[in-house]
Amino acid sequence: MTSDVIRHPEAAILYGLGTVLVAGARGARRAAHRLDAWLEARRHSADARAALSEMSDRELRDIGLDRADIREVVKGGSPRAVDLRFCHPSAV
Numbered sequence: 001m002t003s004d005v006i007r008h009p010e011a012a013i014l015y016g017l018g019t020v021l022v023a024g025a026r027g028a029r030r031a032a033h034r035l036d037a038w039l040e041a042r043r044h045s046a047d048a049r050a051a052l053s054e055m056s057d058r059e060l061r062d063i064g065l066d067r068a069d070i071r072e073v074v075k076g077g078s079p080r081a082v083d084l085r086f087c088h089p090s091a092v
Contacts, residue, residue, distance in 0.1 A: 049074045 006012045052060070052070045060066055065073060072078070 045074050 006015050049070060052065070052073065057067065060069075
């Protein structure tokens with residue numbers, strides 16, 4: 001679109017519609033990027049859950065986890081960090 005003055009009302013309406021459509025397209029693009037990032041994070045979580053679930057109890061213990069910890073770890077948390085605060089007062 002140009003910076004020329006639009007003289008006819010019909011053309012001004014079409015120009016306004018174009019402006020609205022461009023803004024809508026930008027919003028749709030941002031939403032698509034957010035959706036893509038969210039779906040990718042879910043895929044990584046599912047992969048991590050599958051990998052941890054396939055491990056034996058001994059392998060999980062070797063890395064300081066048990067089966068009950070898998071859900072928290074997949075969400076990005078560390079259940080041991082909370083436990084350490086209560087076991088070791090100097091860790092606070």
